[in-house]
Amino acid sequence: MKRIGILTSGGDAAGMNAAVRAIARSAMNAGLEAYGINYGYKGLVEGNIFKMESTKLDEIVNRGGTILYSARYPEFAEKETQLKGIEVLNKFGIEALVVIGGDGSYHGAEKLTMHGFNSIGVPGTIDNDIPGTDFTIGFDTAANVATEALDRINDTATSHQRVFVVEVMGRGAGDIALWSGIAAAADAIVIPEREYDIEAIANKLTENRKNGKDHGLIVVAEGVMTAAEFKEKLDQYGDFDSRAVTLAHVQRGGVPTTKDRVLAARLGDYAIQLLLEGKGGLAIGIHDNKLVATDIIDTLENHKHQTDVSLLDLNDRIRF
Amino acid sequence: MKRIGILTSGGDAAGMNAAVRAIARSAMNAGLEAYGINYGYKGLVEGNIFKMESTKLDEIVNRGGTILYSARYPEFAEKETQLKGIEVLNKFGIEALVVIGGDGSYHGAEKLTMHGFNSIGVPGTIDNDIPGTDFTIGFDTAANVATEALDRINDTATSHQRVFVVEVMGRGAGDIALWSGIAAAADAIVIPEREYDIEAIANKLTENRKNGKDHGLIVVAEGVMTAAEFKEKLDQYGDFDSRAVTLAHVQRGGVPTTKDRVLAARLGDYAIQLLLEGKGGLAIGIHDNKLVATDIIDTLENHKHQTDVSLLDLNDRIRF
Amino acid sequence: MKRIGILTSGGDAAGMNAAVRAIARSAMNAGLEAYGINYGYKGLVEGNIFKMESTKLDEIVNRGGTILYSARYPEFAEKETQLKGIEVLNKFGIEALVVIGGDGSYHGAEKLTMHGFNSIGVPGTIDNDIPGTDFTIGFDTAANVATEALDRINDTATSHQRVFVVEVMGRGAGDIALWSGIAAAADAIVIPEREYDIEAIANKLTENRKNGKDHGLIVVAEGVMTAAEFKEKLDQYGDFDSRAVTLAHVQRGGVPTTKDRVLAARLGDYAIQLLLEGKGGLAIGIHDNKLVATDIIDTLENHKHQTDVSLLDLNDRIRF
Amino acid sequence: MKRIGILTSGGDAAGMNAAVRAIARSAMNAGLEAYGINYGYKGLVEGNIFKMESTKLDEIVNRGGTILYSARYPEFAEKETQLKGIEVLNKFGIEALVVIGGDGSYHGAEKLTMHGFNSIGVPGTIDNDIPGTDFTIGFDTAANVATEALDRINDTATSHQRVFVVEVMGRGAGDIALWSGIAAAADAIVIPEREYDIEAIANKLTENRKNGKDHGLIVVAEGVMTAAEFKEKLDQYGDFDSRAVTLAHVQRGGVPTTKDRVLAARLGDYAIQLLLEGKGGLAIGIHDNKLVATDIIDTLENHKHQTDVSLLDLNDRIRF
Incomplete structure (x- = not known):
């Protein structure tokens, strides 16, 4: 050769x-x-x-x-x-x-x-x-970019007592959602590999508020649905002052x-x-x-x- | 006191x-x-x-x-x-x-x-x-976060010969768009303080392609319109394999x-x-x-x- | 319990x-x-x-x-x-x-x-x-901090055609040196786990200069010797316009x-x-x-x- | 032309x-x-x-x-x-x-x-x-690199109740020391533009320890002296469990x-x-x-x- x-x-x-x-x-x-x-x-x-x-x-x-x-x-x-x-x-x-x-x-x-x-x-x-x-x-770079973004969003969620629904990449696999979600102390992680129960998630957020955590972070893999869609569903279960964010292409490039x-x-x-x-x-x-x-x-x-x-x-x- | x-x-x-x-x-x-x-x-x-x-x-x-x-x-x-x-x-x-x-x-x-x-x-x-x-x-932190995101997106735009329309924060002021846009070598920056000419922007992108730059970056301040709206308008003037990205709340928190x-x-x-x-x-x-x-x-x-x-x-x- | x-x-x-x-x-x-x-x-x-x-x-x-x-x-x-x-x-x-x-x-x-x-x-x-x-x-954080520092140093090494000897942490183990050295395209990595041959390293740098790479990066684990000591030894084998840098405690903390x-x-x-x-x-x-x-x-x-x-x-x- | x-x-x-x-x-x-x-x-x-x-x-x-x-x-x-x-x-x-x-x-x-x-x-x-x-x-990049390094060092100083003496670049000007020192909440900043009083600095650190801050950060511009020299002088005034760090060339390159x-x-x-x-x-x-x-x-x-x-x-x- x-x-x-x-x-x-x-x-x-x-x-x-x-x-x-x-x-x-x-x-x-x-x-x-x-x-x-x-x-x-x-x-x-x-x-x-x-x-x-x-x-x-x-x-x-x-x-x-x-x-x-x-x-x-x-x-x-x-x-x-x-x-x-x-x-x-x-x-x-x-x-x-x-x-x-x-x-x-x-x-x-x-x-x-x-x-x-x-x-x-x-x-x-x-x-x-x-x-x-x-x-x-x-994958490791994308997960780190997502985590850093979630860290930033946590700052705002904490300051304003809001719930953020953040969509990360992952069409067929929930890996980025899982790794960045764990790293950023997410309250819920939604991935294509497992059924999610939105009512349970909403109840958990409501319960958290009673127990002293008045903000929240939900990480959703794009393969499940968009952040906007998830937020809309979530809002039917309570007033979480929620926001939807899509990280999109920033997870791809970079050092x-x-x-x-x-x-x-x-x-x-x-x-x-x-x-x-x-x-x-x-x-x-x-x-x-x-x-x-x-x-x-x-x-x-x-x-x-x-x-x-x-x-x-x-x-x-x-x-x- | x-x-x-x-x-x-x-x-x-x-x-x-x-x-x-x-x-x-x-x-x-x-x-x-x-x-x-x-x-x-x-x-x-x-x-x-x-x-x-x-x-x-x-x-x-x-x-x-x-x-x-x-x-x-x-x-x-x-x-x-x-x-x-x-x-x-x-x-x-x-x-x-x-x-x-x-x-x-x-x-x-x-x-x-x-x-x-x-x-x-x-x-x-x-x-x-x-x-x-x-x-x-x-402002300086937000501009730096936006610039870093644009840098990442430039990597993908270059690799795939695409045009990215990126919406940065700035409801009433184009400052984040201007600073991050200049820093990331944007081909066009669209701000609320000045009329934009979408046909001229599209023509410039088409001309660029002829002259050897086959990808592009347009930074839009949220006060003008959403990235998705701008992309839709832009696409009427040519096939730019364009993508819309909204940086959203990641610009707010962080170190x-x-x-x-x-x-x-x-x-x-x-x-x-x-x-x-x-x-x-x-x-x-x-x-x-x-x-x-x-x-x-x-x-x-x-x-x-x-x-x-x-x-x-x-x-x-x-x-x- | x-x-x-x-x-x-x-x-x-x-x-x-x-x-x-x-x-x-x-x-x-x-x-x-x-x-x-x-x-x-x-x-x-x-x-x-x-x-x-x-x-x-x-x-x-x-x-x-x-x-x-x-x-x-x-x-x-x-x-x-x-x-x-x-x-x-x-x-x-x-x-x-x-x-x-x-x-x-x-x-x-x-x-x-x-x-x-x-x-x-x-x-x-x-x-x-x-x-x-x-x-x-x-470890992963420390290795990433070291790599980012080496990236920065590579910019200067390239701009000035210099050889940098950089000491990273690792008293008994060469892991940080190995991972950051590979990540930053080091020309030589010196770790406690294996004998090093300084003459061979110097010859390689000299040869590189002939073949078109006029700068260099050597990563040394602290367990072997200090950057200053290595630089002094290296300088006996040629004029590399070398510099010694010790990353020290910056590898420890941080996000x-x-x-x-x-x-x-x-x-x-x-x-x-x-x-x-x-x-x-x-x-x-x-x-x-x-x-x-x-x-x-x-x-x-x-x-x-x-x-x-x-x-x-x-x-x-x-x-x- | x-x-x-x-x-x-x-x-x-x-x-x-x-x-x-x-x-x-x-x-x-x-x-x-x-x-x-x-x-x-x-x-x-x-x-x-x-x-x-x-x-x-x-x-x-x-x-x-x-x-x-x-x-x-x-x-x-x-x-x-x-x-x-x-x-x-x-x-x-x-x-x-x-x-x-x-x-x-x-x-x-x-x-x-x-x-x-x-x-x-x-x-x-x-x-x-x-x-x-x-x-x-x-300058702005170098100051930010220095600040990030000081942030990391603060983590270790706090964890171990130590005083760190950190030398930043600036042969004839104290600007990097001043900006990064203020940004990282330094207890003292030593620059070539003004006489320093090491006894006063040592006394302040001792007093801090009494008042509830048991660690410290001193930023020294290279134009004044090395971190190691400053640490040696400082140690004559008390036991601060001090460490000297020189940021060196990492401040130069990078994005x-x-x-x-x-x-x-x-x-x-x-x-x-x-x-x-x-x-x-x-x-x-x-x-x-x-x-x-x-x-x-x-x-x-x-x-x-x-x-x-x-x-x-x-x-x-x-x-x-």
Whole structure:
């Protein structure tokens, strides 16, 4: 093997650039050439590909977003387009592809693998919802951004005796809601993985007011409903002087945390080590604190991310 | 004079606690007693008042929100209630009142002054929209929070070649929009102080795309319209793959910046120095980098905050 | 069991307060009373003990330091003093003790357990050097503070083509150095767990300069030597326009990260669950992402923290 | 005028890149060409000069350090070298030079002006010690970094009842010490502009301990002495369980604050507006909140930065 390609796809996540650096560097230091592919699968098919240079890589380690850009490209669901992509990769002499991204990005890598082109998926998404790994690159940063926002909102909630309903990202997984909610002492956390009981939540808030906590914080994962919708439902059970806030895209970019950068370094290097051993067609990740690689087809077809729902019970035990 | 009272009122702003500390300490160190009044004018009328202790004050200097709480209290617009408030103050032996807050809070202090009770208004609000001062306590922190959020959003905008419309706080003043917009290299800033031309903004974005900048950032002050409304209008002029984001309450709380804390220290101490000189009935502030005190009645009746609209022209000269 | 006691001891670490809250709340919500012990073992022996109230606990979740304070107290190494402590605990009707702290703090808990008083050790220290857990409360925050400092220093190193030698905390463990060093793209990381070769490091820096990276970053754990000492040695091998910086105490306090707060919540609650099950005399922690409890005497006598030294090899593969 | 040159010189400061962007953009949008000069005056003399492109400028607005680099170059004190520099500028067709930097950098611009080459000095240094301006680009960021560090240290000081002596940057000016010291509730601030009385400081700390504040914070500007030296002196007056910390280079780089970026935008654009009006040989700055331009020769020869020493008296009135 002489050349590997790298692309990022799907929603950007903090730490993607640290992963790009680790993949490229680990490849270069092992004697390979690393090619960057701009704009995800779209750039792949269009041949928007360049040879990466080592000198510029260290300075991207702390930058949000992705220097390789991302782009929507539904056309890549078609076999013809996938084969076109492999043709382009062959033309550039690229023998293996490392894809950083979420669910959709993995499916691209899966298809390329099915057509015989060696691809490895590196989990990069803020939602933490990819099978084959306990944590994705970008989740820790997103959770910290959400927590910091909740801290700020707690200041206002306390000052004004209000209840805030805050919607955090997480379409299919409640991980950001759980981690930031626990970290910010939320009174209730609402996630897609478990039924919520709005009457019980409202009763708890009313009871809290009697017992000396006259403000509240409810964290809702976007996959359940919007903050505005939840607030409207809640208001039917009492006058909580409630406010709805949607954190939205601020959770996505920004300077990655140490944990996300170290995870990016470990996974990025691991992808290259596997390729050097002749392996491929893998989804890689971290499980029980150890690097793991699983068959990308089996992982995507037969497994699902398991949110640690016990954190919800934990929150019930430590809240006011 | 033996005793002064302190209250916070209106929306909380980062740095209010640093102001509370400076007022209380400056009073204590000059031999006065400082009384904290909880829940703004409501607590004043209800006698929710306590003697402050020096030992606990240093640790609030970096905390968001207000330890004296705030509360809505429209009843204070009535003369009867105002006189009731003065009665309570007299009962506690409080001879002068320092009020930290925004426009509405100032009006309370104005009324008390009109009824003969010495009051001083300290400008504390994130919107920077109070007459009699160039800068309010809380504005610098809010602007920094907004800028950091815009930085994050720029990462995503760049990665995905999108246009983001971001709504920042500022009901009557465009200051947060202007400062954060310039700081984050916005392509357009929309403020209540000046007519906007949405067609011109759309054309600029289209032109940018031709000239090599394929993403964009538009900062809209909430006083103009919501981000969603602006996005909808914008989309009529082209396909910008646009997104609307509302920063909302995250701009309010949080750890205050150095500038807000130093401003709070200066203004808080200045209020006490003026009271010690026998002065009162004043709105205080900072103008051209100097502490200033103006008649609170005249200031509120005859003056308006002047946003530095030249910053909009500046942004036009330095944007892409 | 009716009453549990909580104390913090040793160097403060971000997240200790979140652990105090979780322990106290989990106890209260299970029907127990929680007593706070001020100033560590000193306060224990002196009876500086108070009943904790639920209402004030949520607001400490994001505060650095420890609201229970800490104090040096070498006297607690003596059996007599330990028995005096148990006497005091009995007097207060406290039946079990949860100690948050580092190595020294654990030894106190071990001794109390040996004398028959049920104690549980919760790992709280920035150094990540406690046996029985993969991660300690405070480590993630400290690593992030160090990384942010290294990011800043990289800006200056790049602008001025300098080599910076930065000393981070970690007397017996290189974990902060490893994590922050990888995160900040260090050219070399020097830790107590492995011999360093200063000539090799100097040669690498010289070689880097030839290959296009004209600045450098070396992260040194304090357990190896000071930054100033390392710089002096390094300068004997070439003119690197080097600077020595010691991050020192800034790594200790501050707002805890989400990860540290969630870890504090999990471990704090776990301590109470174990006590409710009638267990005690335990060191608790997180291992391979799962909560674990081990005999505190065996853990302290027979085990040592294992730094993941493979991170050093990883850094060698991904650096310039 | 067709072409202007931009260089940064002296110690890097956060916001320098925002200034580079504003200067270049304002020039480009006015129809001029902007040339970047790498490595300060060294690069100028060596002809390390390139035409800047508009597309890459927006993304540097939030980056610390300087993309134009800096370098020591004592040779530029010699007339011969200065004339060589002008020769190079003429060769590149550059008709005016904008220099961002501190005292030393201004002297270079002064000399070029004396030799007839139109130069403008933009104040960029963290120390806030340049005549002709109330605030320099980089000061607000450095003060905020210092304040955040002091906040962290306060957590530890409070937890352990210690006194911390913290050395902040500021060789000739106490501005960082004053602003961060007031912001972090320091018990004493020691600056080069005023004599300090160590006995009085020690007595105050001892008295504080009696009155209920058992920890302390002393901020020392590096221009007075090192933290270690101050601690040693202090320890002669009592047992304060004191610690010395030097913040050092972390104050320099990092993401610039909103205030520093807006100041950079205003000053950068102002430099170009002046050049377009045919003016030059100027030091520009902000005074009493307004942009000002003064003769660079007169400013450097006859004026000195005036630290607002009244802040020291303010701190004495609001401290414990």
